[in-house]
Amino acid sequence: MIVRKLEEVTCVDWGNGLSRRFLTQADGVGYTVTDTIVRAGTKSRLEYRNHLESCYCIEGSGEVIDSDGVSHPITPGTLYALDRHDAHWLVASPHEDLRLVCMFTPALRGDESHNLDSPEFSHY
Numbered sequence: 752m753i754v755r756k757l758e759e760v761t762c763v764d765w766g767n768g769l770s771r772r773f774l775t776q777a778d779g780v781g782y783t784v785t786d787t788i789v790r791a792g793t794k795s796r797l798e799y800r801n802h803l804e805s806c807y808c809i810e811g812s813g814e815v816i817d818s819d820g821v822s823h824p825i826t827p828g829t830l831y832a833l834d835r836h837d838a839h840w841l842v843a844s845p846h847e848d849l850r851l852v853c854m855f856t857p858a859l860r861g862d863e864s865h866n867l868d869s870p871e872f873s874h875y
Contacts, residue, residue, distance in 0.1 A: 753778060757786065766867040767793035767841075768848070775861030783859040789813060789841060789849040795867055798838040802855045805832040810850035816840040825849065 755773050763770045771786040787806070789795070806815075807830045814822045815831050818838045823831060833839065843849040 753780075760786075761861055763862065763864055765864045767795045767843075770853075772859065772861050774858065776858040777861065778858070781856065781858055783853075783855040783861070785851075785853045785855070787851045787853050789843040789851065791843050791848050792845040793843050795841045796838075797841055798836065799833060799855070800836055802857060802859065803832070803834055803836070804853055804855050805830060806851040806853045808849065808851055811844060811847045813841065813843040813849040816842065825851075 753774065757771060761772045761775070763772060765787075768787060768789040770788075773784045773786065774780055775783055789811075791811075808825045808827050810827060812827075813825045815825060816822045816839060825831065841849075
């Protein structure tokens with residue numbers, strides 16, 4: 752059994768926020784669970800070419816915009832799943848941080864972060 756508290760986990764600055772990584776590849780369960788903060792007012796161009804990701808909003812607000820430009824509002828109680836390695840923009844409200852519980856499969860190594868300065872979608 753694995754039991755972890757927030758203050759015990761690895762915290763990675765992923766580019767526009769913090770990713771607190773509760774489970775990683777080293778844990779051997781095949782998936783990663785994170786508690787992720789997206790800083791207020793940020794817009795991140797993201798794509799996971801090697802992982803599928805699902806995110807459940809527990810605090811704050813924002814939107815996820817698909818590659819066709821369709822915006823999907825995110826508020827507490829909303830889940831979105833990137834089930835096709837979808838390129839997307841993750842946007843946090845200008846007034847508050849967005850907090851998400853995220854799952855990745857296969858599991859992340861745990862040290863990944865984004866390059867948000869690239870003209871391409873940041874990926875890992």
